[in-house]
Amino acid sequence: MSSKMQYSLEQVQQWSPFVEQKIQRFPELLEQAHWQELWAEGELYQRVYQQIMNAVDEEELKTLLRQIRNWQMGRIAIRDLSGLASLQEVMLTMSDLADALVTSALDWHYERLCLRYGTPYGRESGLQQKMLVIGMGKLGGQELNFSSDIDLIFAYPEGGETRLDEYSNAKRTITNDLFFTRLGQALNKSLTETTGDGFVYRVDMRLRPFGDAGPLAVTFASLEHYYELHGRAWERYALVKARVMAGDATDAKYMFDILRPFIYRRYVDFSAMDSLRELKQMIAAQVKKKGMKHNIKLGPGGIREIEFIAQAFQLVHGGRDKTLQSRSLLTTLQVLEDNNFLEEESHQDLRSAYVFLRRAENRLQEWRDQQTHSLPSEPHQQLMLANSMGFSEYSEFMVVLSKHLEFVQGQFNEVFAEDEVCESQDRLSELWLSDLEDVGDLSDQNLPVDKAAHFLKVLRDFKDSRTIKILSREGALRLNATMPLLMQEVLKPEYSEQSLTRVLSVIEAIAKRSVYLVMLKENPESLAHLVKLCDVSAWLTEMLVKYPALLDQLLDERTLYAPLEASALQHEALALLDSTGQDEELFMNQIREWRHAQVFKVAAADITGHLPVTKVSDYLTWIAEAVLNATVEFAWQMMQERSGLPGGMTEANKRNPFMVLGYGKVGGIELGYGSDLDIVFVYEGLNSSDQAVSLKGKSLDNAIYFVRMGQKIISLMTTLMPSGVLYEVDTRLRPNGVSGMMVVDFEGYKNYLENKAWTWESQAFVRVRAVVGDAESVAAFEVFKTQFLCKERSIESLRTEVVDMRLRMQNELDKSNDELFDLKQGRGGIVDIEFMVQFLVLAYAHQYPNLSVFSDNLRILEAIAEAKLLSLQEVDGLLEAYKVYRSKYHRVALQKEKYLVASTCYQVQREVVQSVWNKLMLG
Structure with a gap:
């Protein structure tokens, strides 16, 4: 802000008899040094708080509160009217002043009541209790206007009674309820009593539970109980801006964790729209009844309508989108534009209207420090208002004002419109x-x-x-x-x-x-x-x-049919870790809800033609990878908290050595709707016998450490929650199958595959990918995968074993008959193609290393064509058949049907696959 004044102090006094009066009372305000510079953040609060806490008795407290308030209000008005302060500065400074005055008065009385009655302690926690003062409305949003009253609620953590100590003068203890009621009464008296210096604030306590009929101060439990059973829509609206302006920060966080579910529903809550309509209709009726057409707060297109627009979106969507849980109106408007709830132009015009109306509101109130929102009827005051807003004539001011009011009213009607019934x-x-x-x-x-x-x-x-x-x-x-x-x-x-x-x-x-x-x-x-x-x-x-x-x-159609790409999915899934912390139940529910939403969007885009069917598996696989990464990271953090770092690892060389190897469809980037995950857990770079040591000194072998981590991952994914399961998980492909360890060290995994694995396990390894793991682990896995697949094998022995395994599977699993064809297990179906691909990789990768690079069948088939192991015509036929089968696979999954089609279907594709099979596998 420029240090040059836009308007002189003489002009300011013309526009504000209040400023003129304060300068007479405090002549030092004539000196620019007192109002020229913007104070540093927190400076006003500290000055006011320290001055008031020095009061020696209640009379001096009252005097100091009022004199400091008047002096600061004079300073704020001068900065505002002279053009030195922005609207944001004025609103924040007014709010900081209220915070300082209320907090200092609260703390002053608390100290003296503790001497008089003893110090209050909680019955359950045994902790000292202090009162929170909750600022509502514009005070809560740190947007206080110049002559506003303040809406407050008093709360304290829990019931109990006071304790006497050597400093207290009390003869007997009293309940916390009585203590905090008396504290609230003392605070209100200090703020509201009118003396020769005026009053500090008009205080409105009617927003507390049960209003005037309710207790002055309530426990957190009483607050929760009230809002659960009796909370009404307008109270949700009021609590959107609620802020603890005085009291302990830890208690404040705890209290808002209790209140948040009442304010912001976990789902998108359109019932809020009807409730806000009703509230607005009540206010409109009141305005009409009282003749407040020219009221720039409550009248048509006024400040209240802008607040309603912003808070409607907050109440409807805030439970799902935490960026909307802001107390600041201007911040909320920006988020609404960022999230495409408002067009950029609408946001800018609403913002301009809000700034104009709030500046006009402050000018009206700076005239005589009165809580008014009505335009003046007296010509001289009208001219002064116009001049203070930068207009030479009142009519010019009214033209601009009317334009803003008309725009706001149009936006309000659009947001709260009800479709006409045809x-x-x-x-x-x-x-x-x-x-x-x-x-x-x-x-x-x-x-x-x-x-x-x-x-x-x-x-x-x-x-x-x-x-x-x-x-x-x-x-x-x-x-x-x-x-x-x-x-x-x-x-x-x-x-x-x-x-x-x-x-x-x-x-x-x-x-x-x-x-x-x-x-x-x-x-x-x-x-x-x-x-x-x-x-x-x-x-x-x-x-x-x-x-x-x-x-x-x-x-939102834009997001419904536009599923997220891999990087965005990873980012969103990992962001859930920040929002849930180490709350296991919360994490499990949120990641399930998130996963369901992502899969739903893929399916919606798929069946409506917004997503090519060839890309469906990519998106479904990316979702699974994002879920696995977030789940492994959650389990890794939990294990560190419980059991420390694994043995052989220090903070200096800390890394997550846990790797998830994806087999089958997740490995081959070919997941379908409802697919389970074939995965194997390994850890890399650590000795299994080294010891992890927890903060409590308990030791644990790395082998057990990572088994427990694997078990936790399985539990996080498969536990049945209200939001279902994440995925069905199959870990039977691990070394030694169900009789083997849940998690093995990487050296043991390699040793098993090289020395003990059956041919079918080598086949399965063709489609393996590291879907979770740090760069070091993945690099080690890729080196081993290449070496293993590129080993020279006896082609005839391999062919015989692959064919035998295929025949066994066909006999046990093929559901084809004269009328039906099994897409997966039938002759000429998906598994025939997969087995041929696996055979060619294991048989020829030592000659053609490119065969070992990819884990998905489509790209392996392209590598097979490059190596000329099959003719281009044969590869094209297999590719086309595979894509057709996979497409149908997705279709039947979406219709909840079995993977069986009429035996007359796909005759050409089946004949192509069988022809290649007979030539390649049967000679």
């Missing part, structure tokens, strides 16, 4: 509320009689289900508002009959969490996406029934 929706609403027996009620839908009858029967069965019959009144009202919209969508000609049944299974699953019904009602696009996805996929329908939180994904 005539067809009215008819469908009547139909839904009827007995659903008369086929004629669907006459305008151009449905054949049999289809109309089926439609009504499905609706009747749904309506008669126990879930729907026992809905609460609120749930039933929300369902009745949503069903006509859903029926209108499902009846569109492009949807099949099964779509209604599938969609209703989702509606039945979410009916008791009726906020999702509100979401669908509020977002017609989401409803359209729901019907579309259910229509094309039984698997997606089942996902939505199992995990209703996935409905959140329907809100």
Whole structure:
């Protein structure tokens, strides 16, 4: 900020009789040294706090509080009106002043009440108790306006009673409840009493639990109990900006951890929109009743409407998106633009309107230090207001003000708009509320009689289900508002009959969490996406029934059909570690919800044609890799905390030596929907017999250390949580199978493969990749993989064993018959191609090392073509067959069908595969 004044002190006094009065009371304010420079962060707070804590008695405390408040308010007004201070500075300084005045008064009284009654201690914790003062509204957001009253709530951690010590004058103890009630009364008296120096603040305590009828100070447990049982929508709205302005920081964090679930729902909460509409309607009625049309806070397009816009998005989406859990309105508006909730232009215009209105609000209040938001009616004050805002005439000011108000009102109406009910929706609403027996009620839908009858029967069965019959009144009202919209969508000609049944299974699953019904009602696009996805996929329908939180994904088409790439997936999955810390249950639930959401987006993009089928496995494999990386890192941190670093490792050379080797589909980058993970755990670079030592001095062999880490990873992934399991995991491909160690050291793993592995295990190794591991471990694995695959083998012996194994699998697993073909195990199917690829790698990699580079069949086949081990025509035929089979594999998975097709399907592809098999494997 420039040190040059924009306006003179004489002009400032013209614009503010309050400043003129303060300069008369405090002549030193005439000196520029007192207000010219911006104070350093925290300087105002420290000055005020230290001055007030020096008060020797209550009378001096009252005097100091008021005189310091008046002097500082004079300084702030001069900086604001002269153009030295930005709006942000004024709001923050006003808030810092309130913090300092309230905290110092609180601490002053606390010390003296401890002398008088003893020091309060918690009944359960045995810890000393202190009171928290929660600042609400603009004070909570550190956006206090010039002459605002302050809304406060008093809370303390727990009940108990005071303890007497050598310094206290008390004869007997009192309860914490009584102690903090008296502390709150003393604090309020110091702030609100009017003396010759005025008052400090008007204090409003009506936002506390039960309002004026409730206790003045409440325990954390009472707060939690109140909001759980009695909390109303407007209280959620109020708590968005709540901030502990005085009290212990640790207690404050603990308290907000309790309150956050009430403020921010874990799901996207569109019920908040209706609640905010009702609140706004109440305020609008109040404004109209009191004739406050020219009120720049509460009137149309005023400050309150900008706050409602921001806080609507916060309450709806803040539980899912923590970046929206900000107390600052300007910060929230920026996040809304960053997250595409607001267009850039809308954000800039809302920001400009907010700054203009808040500056005008401060100018109105700086006139005589009065809490007013109404434009002046007296011509001289109107001119002074205009001049202070940079306009030569009041009419010019009003033109700009009106433009801002009009824009804000338009934005508000857009955000809180309710779609008009069309005539067809009215008819469908009547139909839904009827007995659903008369086929004629669907006459305008151009449905054949049999289809109309089926439609009504499905609706009747749904309506008669126990879930729907026992809905609460609120749930039933929300369902009745949503069903006509859903029926209108499902009846569109492009949807099949099964779509209604599938969609209703989702509606039945979410009916008791009726906020999702509100979401669908509020977002017609989401409803359209729901019907579309259910229509094309039984698997997606089942996902939505199992995990209703996935409905959140329907809100934004840009992300719904645009799954994340590998690097973004890794970043998001690892970010969950920061948000969950070492809370195991929280981590397990959040990573499951995250994984389900990512897979859902891949499936949605797949079945709607937004994602080529050849890329589906890539995305599904990347998701699994991201999950494995995050899960291994969580287990690694947990093991270090419990058992210290592994033996042979110090802080100086610390690294995570744990490696996850992916076999099968995850190794071959070919995961499908619902695939389990074939994985093997190894650790590299450490001796198995070295000892890890915990902070408590307990020692543990590395071998046991990493077995426990492996067990923890399995537990983290497979434990059944409310959000399901992460993946089914198969570790039987480890050395010695189920009888072998869960985790082996890398040297032992290599020794097993080189000296004890069966041919089928060598085949499986062709598709192995290190999917988790640091650079050092992965490099060591890649060297070994190349060496192992490039060993010279007896081609005829190898061919015989591979063919024998294939015949055994076919006899046991092939479900083909005269009518059906097994895509995977049938002759000429997927496994035939895989076995030929594995044979060629093991037989010829010593001659053609490029065969050992990749783990996925498609790129290995390309390497086979380069090596001319098969003709180009043969390789092209195998590639085409493999892609066709894999594509069908994904399709049947999405329809919850078995991997069997009619025996007449894929005759050309099957003949190509069998021809190559006969030539290569049978000679």
